[in-house]
Amino acid sequence: MQNRIHSMLLGTGAAVPQKKLTNQDLEKIVDTNDQWIVERTGIKERHIIDGKTTNSDLAAEAALIALEDANLKPEDIDRIIVATVTGDFNFPSVACLVQDKIGAVNAAGFDVQAACSGFIFGLSIADGLICSGTAKNILVIGSEVLSKITDWKDRSTCVLFGDAAGAAVVGPANGDGRGILATFLKTDGRLADLLNMPGGGTKYPPEVSVKENLNNIKMQGPEVFKAAVTAMGDAAKHILSEADITSEEVDLLIPHQANKRIIDATARRVKLPSEKVYINLQNYGNTSAASIPVALNEARREGLLRAGDVCVLVAFGGGLTWGSAAIRI
Ligand code: ACO
Secondary structure, three states, X not given: OHHHOOEEEEXXXXXXOOOEEEHHHHHOOOOOOHHHHHHHHOOOEEEOOOOOOOHHHHHHHHHHHHHHHHOOOHHHOOEEEEEOOOOOOXXXXXXXXXXXXXXXOOOEEEEEOOHHHHHHHHHHHHHHHHHOOOOOOEEEEEEEEHHHHOOOOOHHHHOOEOEEEEEEEEEEOOOOOOEEEEEEEXXXXXXXXXXXXXXXXXXXXXXXXXXXXXXXXXXXXXXXXXXXXXXXXXXXXXXXXXXXXXXXXXXXXXXXXXXXXXXXXXXXXXXXXXXXXXXXXXXXXXXXXXXXXXXXXXXXXXXXXXXXOEEEEEEEEOOOEEEEEEEEO
């Protein structure tokens, strides 16, 4: 497979707000309890930003850590791709704000919107840009402040989400067999209504959005659950075949951290034992596009991914979107 490897991970970073919101804290806000949340999702706590911090602040912090890890300077970056559904503004993009905050004066930045699958979509674009010779060093960031679009009166969704940012620097592969082996992306817009935020765009004017409570996440949980189990399993199987690797060759599966039951079902589809599956959703909840880069960064820093190891990323989100990537670290 070596001849199709064009790009590799050069560094990773993450930024998570300090403030934690535990299941016990949520018991005081809505009619829920720790046991239900842990049994149905696996989540124990999530991090929530303060009133002043923005999405681009978190994204910039994660980006600087990833750059340091990659031993590169901001001016070495020529593309910034930010995956997010919770940008500071509708425009300008978070990527442009990050460019300014980190001083990446030679970069061009843009945002990608693929909900929880966004980081994998960004990674796939970065791989293509490097493959074509259009760009050399690319920052791919997944950054979300979901607490700002959470309906804190809706117990079926408010227990699920958290805020965080994760970043990766992607650059040209060095020919030693390490790098992005394959990526796989899929969407099904027919199921857009299962998971969305109707307000905030141009379809509903601001006054209608506020009056009808449309500026927050709406999710048909059980339907999304079923779609996620099928899509994540398919994406995991597909990437093994695309990258021409077997389950036994996978050292670590890093799935989107939405629900432990979905993750367990995905691992079963590709016959991976639990010790090869990275789970940190108990500490962060579902951080959408940030979930995979935050987990990837943690796994690397915990020594679970060493040079030459094979890592598979799998995600699923609103759109519906899903995708996967296989990387030899
Ligand atoms: N606390 C206590 N009870 C609750 C809570 C809560 N927080 N939320 C719902 N319930 C109740 C319901 O009211 C219902 O009660 P009833 O039987 O009396 O009517 C019961 O629990 C079961 O509700 P369901 O919605 O059927 O529960 P389910 O087992 O499906 O779990 C969950 C809900 C956790 C949301 C699950 O459906 C899920 O994880 N869905 C997928 C979410 C996901 O993966 N999203 C991915 C992408 S996210 C993105 O893109 C931003």
